[in-house]
Amino acid sequence: SMAVEGTAADFELNLTEADAPVLDERLDNCVIVQNVPKVSAERLDKLREVLLKVFSFVKVEQLELPQSDEGKTLGFAFVECAERAQAAMLVEKCNGYKLDKKHTFTVTLMSEFNDIVNTAEEWTAPEEKPYEEGDNLQDWLLNENAEDQLVVRHAKMTSIYWNKRESRRVAEERINWTQTYCVWSPKGTYLATLHKQGIALWGGKNWTRILRISHPGVKMINFSPNERYIVTMSDEFPDDAKDPKSIIVWDLKTGAKMRAFPSLQISPNEAGAAWPFYKWSHDDKYFARLTKDAIQIYETPSMGLLDKKAYAIPNIMAFSWSPSDNYISYWVPEEGSRPAKVVIMSVPDMQEMTSKALYSVKDCIMTWQQNGDHMCVKIDRYTKSKKQIFTNFELFHLREKLIPCDQLELKTKIHAFMWEPTGKKFAIIHGESPRIMTSFYELQENGVTLLQEFDKVAGNAIFWSPRGRFCVIAGLQIPGPMSMGGSLAFIDTERECSIMTQTEHSSCSALEWDPSGRYVMSVVSVFRTSIDTGYQVWSFNGRLLQRHMMEGCFEAHWRPRPPTLLSKTDIKKLKANMKEYNSQFEAQDKLSQTKASDELLEQRRKMQRSWEEYRDRVEREYAEMQEQ
Template sequence: MADAEVERRMRGDTCTISTRRRTYRRIESKAGSSRSPEESYLQFIKIETKNPPTSIPCSSSLTRRFFDRPLDSKCFNVGVGALDQLFIRDGTLDKLIWNDNWSVDETVSFFRYPADKKLPSRWSPLGSFFVSSNYNLVIIWGSRYYTDFGRLMRFNHYQVEEFDISPGEKYLVTYNRPDPTDPNGLWLKIFDVSTGTGIVGLNNADVADSPQWPVIRWAGGKDDTYFATLSKSNTVSVYETKTFNLLGKAPLKLDDVIDISWSPTEAVLAILCGEKPLKVLLLQIPDEVKLAEKEITAIVGDCKMHWQSNGEYLAVNTYGGFEFFRIKEKGIPTDFLKVDKKILAFAWEPSGHRFAVIYGDEPTLSVSFYSMKTPGKVTELTTLSNKQADSLFWSPNGNLVVLAGLKEGKLEFFDVDRLAQISSVANVKANQVVWNPSGKYVATVSTIPQEEFDSDWCSDPNDPLDRFTIWSSGGDCLFVHQCQNRIMQLDWRPYGGIIDDDMVKTQ
């Protein structure tokens, strides 16, 4: 029966793509709920900020559209290493590292700050600043020169547990678990990053239907105009940030919503809903125009949505393969790819038309590369058999991919243009493989969950689990750095907020 269903889907018998542009209906009352329509969604309240910042901090941010300070060319100087800044959490310290030559066994940490092991730190989405948190604060750090890295803003939130920065870096969201015993307390706040002031929040008066983190699902692009929430009762609500009010004054009328996912580049919301069969729905926000709708056969727990980084394609796991939506083509046509074995990994080529799939039964797996370039056809480029790769990591520039057998400690650097292996490395102790934004370097590291860190644990200076390694894009080992403690986080600084076309032209 399963094979027949797959073959039927390959012929397109169940396609229900809408050719009409119609607006999706909104919910008037929540079925099975005693709550009124006005209470069936999160209602943001304005925050009255005490003693708001009165001036821009002395240390200028790397985000010049916020703080109106021109970037110094030294921030772009490769000799200084500003383009290859690396964040690591080394035990109880957050460290930001730059190095002008990764082949030299020496690093300079230009920022060191005590870290609360239970709370995250991270770069902002465009790399304009660094964000850390402690018991009651979220702090934004930045600099104009690589030598004057300092604190730019502080945001107060009692017992903060998580935070998020909007894609365009305009808003900061802070969160702690709702506490019904404190009805006046705010469990979520949204701040204006440019001024440091609170805008709106959510209180504990009614938390029965409050969603889990991440509460705010931001629409794609850098405008930060819309976001959505998915409640515990599977209600989807879409808000706009001009007033932080609900669009249409009511949630969307959708049954059995499983997950939602925005396009990374525009306000197109993909919604996975239904039971038997499941359904993928694409809505254009704010007009809620239904762009496409299609039934799929899938196992709910394994059904995932994968957007290509430019928002040109959407892949959805199905029973027996993948359903592909060609977002930029007229009518949003779909293709089906049959994969009749267990799928371990899937990844799009950044800004490209290719993707890779790892499938099969361990320990020997297969890796296949495909192209979406030909309209109406998913073209197989090559299949690599008998591989020990359980994960795959595309270079930000595309073309190159690292096939990683993290369980076996093996890395294979593969050129997808030439469909040829570049190099292979064995005995790598790592559970993460991270490309830098330029695609020149790859970092490998073995991290541990923050809750497992033991500050009394004695580090072995030769322990491979206490180090990170920098590789060239061709698989050459350039640099090994031994840390003092177990590593809990590692990430490269994004380029989006640091570099623009004018700066590139001047170099």
């Protein structure tokens, strides 16, 4: 500590406002916990012990339990963490923590708590800029170097970067841009930020606010695939059948409220409980929701129930839209002597296009191939003795007459299945831990063909390049027993399938391909670990290109792109001209490389020169000393 000299009088004279202590400095590492039990002074230590146990996954520097004059605690606590990221983690993990029946914690960052306390009655979005006519919302598509963007949320900052091959450049960066998280729209036009009072959509060259939607307490959002509508969900309203406010469908062009729905009370395990509750058809024409024994299909833009009634399907367990056509697949379990059934039907005429009877079914998972060419049903079945479970796959071919179906049966446990987005291949991770392996199959003329089984490629998630062919098998750090350490296997599925690179990004918990299929991003999130959070960019074949450690990194997502405007003939023509392009890009790269490296080289040269001077001097001095 600093020694203080002089008298109190000196002090008073010298003090100015600027010298006043800054109280806010460490607010970022502090959280306020509400709904803490109120206890008397005797039980204070016990409460402190309990709380420290609950918060034991972070390093608590200080736990403050304010007391009344009588010594009773006031029902809230201040927690100071060692780091900002840990405070964020505390909020993430303990907000909504049920200590007992009566006490469910509300955990807020101190800094945000102050924001809330200081909030004006009327909500104003941060950094409001007027929307300028002509601010093209697709401006980012005009990047002549074919760069893509990504958003990273870290600590209080939301950053949008241009991804260059081996570096990045900030496109926009704002503090407290969102209160919870942010989401790209499906074609990348908008960045949606969530706030206490609603959502805001941002876009254009200057990241102006395009639209504001007021829906207090918004928790979840879901865009329609063509960005015409958005559905928002809040759990702040007790539902009033006449004026529901839980789930609202909005028109994105006008911001108009199109229709509201009550939040059907569904227990988390029940069918249809997973967000999004309302699933969109590929063309934004319909959105549908699973209810008991029925699917409700709504039409746009009228927002009315198709045929004015729910489509009854007794015992329906799950449904899924085709990504390319207005087809719905669904399944119903066995009932008495009636077998279980998988059905594909067309909308709006509700014609059954195909159906398949299945026996001894425990569970089904339906996965559409991205082009809608194929649909896979993974079926967990009981053996005859009902003691064991085996899996088989029914693979429907939508583009062929009568929708034929191939079968594949596997005796081992299945951990993941994923279609190649643009082709006929699929990958399966299977086996009993610790002997987890990965197999690649292809739908060929003569049925399902095993391309390759890699017994040394283990993982828990499959990520295909959006352009097909290349695939990453990742062992992500995820909640649950299947968690792994961050292993990454980059696989080329051409010909016999080969491993291009086997590597790891320690503790990475998420992985995303860029929209061009050239890059892969692996993310270490503060939700899983506090060490070395950030993201890395790899080439599609597993070469590490960029490494960014960012304190308190929550998540990172590539900005999606709309489908290309190029026709097949355009691409054919372009491919024929690749020679020309190749030499053009080669020259361009060389130039920009030279430009970028010139600066670096100049700096190195300077360092080398001054180093050589230094060494010369040292050697001269040494020689002189020897002479003496």
